[in-house]
Amino acid sequence: MKELNRYHPLTIVFDMWKTAKNSFFAIFYLYILNFSSDSTFIYYARIVFWIFIGITFITIFIKWYTNKYTVNETSFNLFHGIFKKTKQTIPFSKIQNVNRHTSLFHRLFNVTSIHFETGTAEDSSVKFSVIKRTAADQLEEYIAEKGEGTGSTISFEELDSNGRSDLDSRKTVHFQPVRKDIVKASFTSLSFLVLIPILGSIYSKINQVLDLEKRAEGYLSYLLDAWWMIVVLVLVFGCLSLLIGMAWTFLKYGKYEISSDGERIYIKKGVMETTEFSILKSRVQAVEVTQSFMKRLLGLAEVKLTSSGSFSGGEELEVNTLYPFLPLNRAYDLITELLPTYEVASHLYSLPKKSLGIRLLKPSWFWVMATGALFYFHPVFFQMEMTWLILSILLLTLIVFGRILDYYHTGYLVKGRFIQFRKGGFTTTTFLSRRDKIIEVGVSSNLIQQFLGLATVTTVNRAKPVYHNTLTDVPVNFSTLFYSWYMEREKEVEHE
Amino acid sequence: MNTETKGPPLPTRKLENSIVKVWRMSAAIEEGIGLLLLAVLLYLDYYFAWPAWIGWILIVFLLLTFVYSVWSVIIRPYYLHKNWRYDLNEAFLQLKSGAILEQHQLIPMAKIQAVSTKQGPLLRKYGLFSIEIMTMGTSHTIPGIPEKTAIEVRNQIAIFAKVKEAEE
Numbered sequence: 001m002k003e004l005n006r007y008h009p010l011t012i013v014f015d016m017w018k019t020a021k022n023s024f025f026a027i028f029y030l031y032i033l034n035f036s037s038d039s040t041f042i043y044y045a046r047i048v049f050w051i052f053i054g055i056t057f058i059t060i061f062i063k064w065y066t067n068k069y070t071v072n073e074t075s076f077n078l079f080h081g082i083f084k085k086t087k088q089t090i091p092f093s094k095i096q097n098v099n100r101h102t103s104l105f106h107r108l109f110n111v112t113s114i115h116f117e118t119g120t121a122e123d124s125s126v127k128f129s130v131i132k133r134t135a136a137d138q139l140e141e142y143i144a145e146k147g148e149g150t151g152s153t154i155s156f157e158e159l160d161s162n163g164r165s166d167l168d169s170r171k172t173v174h175f176q177p178v179r180k181d182i183v184k185a186s187f188t189s190l191s192f193l194v195l196i197p198i199l200g201s202i203y204s205k206i207n208q209v210l211d212l213e214k215r216a217e218g219y220l221s222y223l224l225d226a227w228w229m230i231v232v233l234v235l236v237f238g239c240l241s242l243l244i245g246m247a248w249t250f251l252k253y254g255k256y257e258i259s260s261d262g263e264r265i266y267i268k269k270g271v272m273e274t275t276e277f278s279i280l281k282s283r284v285q286a287v288e289v290t291q292s293f294m295k296r297l298l299g300l301a302e303v304k305l306t307s308s309g310s311f312s313g314g315e316e317l318e319v320n321t322l323y324p325f326l327p328l329n330r331a332y333d334l335i336t337e338l339l340p341t342y343e344v345a346s347h348l349y350s351l352p353k354k355s356l357g358i359r360l361l362k363p364s365w366f367w368v369m370a371t372g373a374l375f376y377f378h379p380v381f382f383q384m385e386m387t388w389l390i391l392s393i394l395l396l397t398l399i400v401f402g403r404i405l406d407y408y409h410t411g412y413l414v415k416g417r418f419i420q421f422r423k424g425g426f427t428t429t430t431f432l433s434r435r436d437k438i439i440e441v442g443v444s445s446n447l448i449q450q451f452l453g454l455a456t457v458t459t460v461n462r463a464k465p466v467y468h469n470t471l472t473d474v475p476v477n478f479s480t481l482f483y484s485w486y487m488e489r490e491k492e493v494e495h496e
Numbered sequence: 497m498n499t500e501t502k503g504p505p506l507p508t509r510k511l512e513n514s515i516v517k518v519w520r521m522s523a524a525i526e527e528g529i530g531l532l533l534l535a536v537l538l539y540l541d542y543y544f545a546w547p548a549w550i551g552w553i554l555i556v557f558l559l560l561t562f563v564y565s566v567w568s569v570i571i572r573p574y575y576l577h578k579n580w581r582y583d584l585n586e587a588f589l590q591l592k593s594g595a596i597l598e599q600h601q602l603i604p605m606a607k608i609q610a611v612s613t614k615q616g617p618l619l620r621k622y623g624l625f626s627i628e629i630m631t632m633g634t635s636h637t638i639p640g641i642p643e644k645t646a647i648e649v650r651n652q653i654a655i656f657a658k659v660k661e662a663e664e
Contacts, residue, residue, distance in 0.1 A: 439607040439632060443504050443600040450598065455503065466633025476503050483504035486602055490587040493606070 004068040004079065010109055010130040015060040017105055023053065069126075071139070074146065076116070076126050090126055092146045094118045096283055097307070098264075100136065100276035107273075112136050116143065140278075144263060171266060174337050175258040175323060175330065185325035186249035188294045196241070256323050260338050265305070267322065279320070283307050285461045286433035286469075287335055287342065291328070293426045301331045306463045335432070343418055344432060348411025354452045355473035356407040364399050367392070402426055412471055412478065414485050417492065419459065421471045431469050433461060435489045443479045455479035504600045507583030507590040514622040515640025519573035522618055527565035534558050582638050584649065586656050589629065591636060605656040607631050613646050629653065 026049055034042045059082075067080045075091040099115040106112050114136045116126040128136070177185070250271065257268040264278045286306040295301060303322040326334065332344045374388035381387045402425035411422040419438070422430040440460040449455055454473045461467040474482075534557055541551050581592040589608065591601040610630040619625060625646035626639040641649065 439604065440634060441602045444594075444598060445503070446597045460631075460634065462632060480504055483600070483602060487588065489604065493604075 004070055006068055007064060007128060008111065008130040008132065009064070010111060012060055012064050014105060014130045015063075016057060019053065019056050019060070023049070071142070078126065090116070090118060092143045095126075095143060096280060098140055098143075098276075098278045100140075100274075102270075102274040102276075104273060106130070114140065170261045171259040172261070173257060173259045174334055175256070175326070177253065177256050177323070177325070181325060181327070182246065182250055182254055184298050184300060185253050186246045188292075188298055188300055188325060189249060190294075253323070253325065258322055258334070258338070265338050279305060279307050281339060284339060285437045285463060286431060286467065287339070288432070289331055289335075289430040291428050295325070296428070299328050300325045301328045302326065303331050303334060306461055306467055342432065342434070343416065345413050345415055345418075345420055348413045348420060348422055349478075351407060351410050351473060352454075352475055355410075355454060356404070358448060358452060358454065358473055359403045359407055360400065364396075367396055367399055370395055410471070412474055414478075414482060419482075419485075421469060423471060433459065433469075435486065436493050437461060438486065438489075439466075441482065441486045443483060445476065445479075449473065457482050503598070504592075504602075507581040507592055509581060509583050511577055511580050511582075511638075511640040512622075512624055512642050513577070515624060516573045516577045518618045518622055518624065518640065519576060520569050523565070523568040523573065527561065527569060530561050531558070531565070534561060577640075580639075584653060584656070589636075589653065591638065601636060603629070603631060603636070605653070608653060608657040611650050611653045611657065613650050627653075 030042065030046050030049060062082055063080075066082055067078075069079065070077045074093075075089050078086075078088040078090070080086050080088075095116045095118055097117045099117065100112055101115070102112045109130075110133065111130050112133050113127070113129045114131055115128075118125050128139075131139070253269070255269065255271045255274070257266075259266045259268075260281070263282070264280055265284075266276065266278045268274060268276045284305050284307055288304040288306065290302045290304065291300070302324040303326055305320045305322065307320055322334065322338075332346070335342055335344050371388075371392040374392055377388075379387055379391075384390070404425075406423065406425040409422060409424055409428045411420075413420045417435045418432060419435070420430065420432050422428060438459050439462055442458040442460075443455050444458070445455040453476045455476045455478075456470060456472045457474055457479050458468060458470045461469070534554060538551070538554050538558070540546070541554060575595055576593070579593060579595045579598075581590075583590045584605075587605055589601075589603045589605060591599075591603075593599050608629055608631055612628050612630075613625045614628055615625050619640070623643050624640050625643055626637055627641060627646055627650055629636045629638070638649075
């Protein structure tokens with residue numbers, strides 16, 4: 001174990017490929033746009049470009065040669081730097097999330113990349129940009145076991161051998177989308193509309209070059225003369241966009257797999273490029289079930305896990321979403337399957353009638369400002385002088401309707417160690433957390449609430465940034481109960 | 497306002513009485529600066545003969561500032577002090593403030609990350625300190641505690657907050 005390991009040799013090829021990809025525009029500019037240019041600038045720019053590429057490739061090679069790592073009983077040791085040597089120790093116990101990303105490049109060579117995140121700064125994570133699949137499996141399992149402190153006898157020699165890991169056999173698969181889910185998902189995400197902007201931008205691009213509009217005028221007016229031609233065109237276009245939308249949805253959400261074992265939840269996604277994440281169950285701070293208006297119509301929901309680990313950068317931000325288009329019943333079952341210590345109640349207490357009154361009477365500053373703006377700018381549609389008034393009334397109706405919906409959707413429950421809130425008008429959110437995961441609570445009430453015997457309760461959960469959840473206009477008795485419920489936490493929280 | 501009996505339990509410790517004077521003084525200074533500024537503007541308005549509506553707006557502002565300073569210098573500090581409570585035990589720090597907007601906070605000791613005492617010139621005049629408590633994402637301030645109590649409370653929080661919960 002003391003011996004130093006280099007990263008997989010394909011790392012060099014991978015990095016070179018990445019450099020080539022990043023310099024695509026430079027090549028395009030230097031060799032295609034200015035193909036037959038004799039200018040001195042292009043001549044020297046090409047030389048500089050090749051020197052730059054040369055240096056980058058040499059650096060990649062030296063980096064591969066000097067960067068080493070060891071894995072011991074408790075931690076990773078990383079050695080890097082060409083001139084300035086750095087040694088970094090990352091204990092397994094600090095690793096919060098494990099991400100795996102398999103791009104087309106990885107697939108070509110039957111390898112993958114794995115990223116162990118510690119949830120602090122970006123540079124204190126361990127990243128293998130190219131690693132054999134079996135080695136990645138074994139490494140992940142080894143760290144999962146060592147990180148939890150349970151003894152295991154896997155030696156590092158085994159990591160490099162091709163022995164099959166039993167990681168997959170221990171996992172239980174909880175969810176994989178079927179065709180029906182994809183069809184529903186493509187409707188909910190309105191992805192069939194994706195063709196319109198694409199076609200629009202292609203048309204305007206071509207138009208700039210070829211001046212299509214003038215050329216096509218003859219044909220177009222000929223086509224549009226026949227009404228059946230328009231119908232056919234619209235139908236063809238509709239079907240095409242529907243198909244493309246579904247294909248797009250399939251590529252994005254088609255191959256999903258949610259599985260778990262004793263300690264972790266695993267999410268695997270992507271058709272062309274696969275990405276895999278895992279989250280420690282004990283780090284889950286709260287669960288949220290969100291339903292947009294469209295999703296509620298189709299009976300779908302999105303389940304989000306709030307975790308104390310940070311999810312760094314770009315696409316990985318979506319890590320905490322289990323699957324955005326889960327059937328509602330399945331979503332609730334999934335929570336209890338994945339997190340057996342969690343209980344989801346289906347029946348929540350509703351708000352008293354007076355909460356509806358206070359919701360409706362609260363002034364909507366948005367409406368006031370919008371009406372002011374409408375009155376001032378005085379837009380006129382369809383020759384109607386009263387456009388501003390109609391729009392303002394429509395907006396008010398929408399706001400009032402949203403508030404009434406919010407009143408009916410809002411619910412709360414404190415049961416055992418769990419707290420559950422549901423709120424929202426057009427988009428509803430159900431929030432579920434455990435007493436020991438809540439780091440602070442607050443109760444407030446303004447004059448009107450005090451008069452009506454209502455209060456606002458707030459919970460704070462650990463996340464990045466800290467996650468506040470507020471429920472307005474609950475009966476004051478509940479706020480008292482909520483307070484004493486939270487005080488009980490002392491009895492169950494274990495101290496180190 | 498009989499809801500206090502039904503709401504969350506009230507903490508028992510109160511702030512020092514002299515904090516009322518500190519609040520009055522700082523409010524008076526703030527309002528004084530505001531009034532002075534308006535007075536200067538009014539003089540400029542008179543001197544340069546600005547349009548009439550500017551004068552009217554300035555007078556309205558002057559009246560509003562005057563009414564507001566009665567509230568913030570004379571009435572508010574008294575009620576703020578009357579309604580401010582805090583308490584701590586080995587498990588929780590409990591805060592309560594406000595009457596028009598009543599606010600209660602319950603913070604587990606184990607989640608407190610830093611605690612500090614602070615003193616500005618006005619607080620120093622009356623030998624008072626304010627205690628600032630920082631958790632993972634929020635910060636709370638207890639204003640106006642006499643020096644001896646402040647240091648005692650700070651040290652107590654520091655000791656209680658040392659407790660670490662498992663599964664951090």
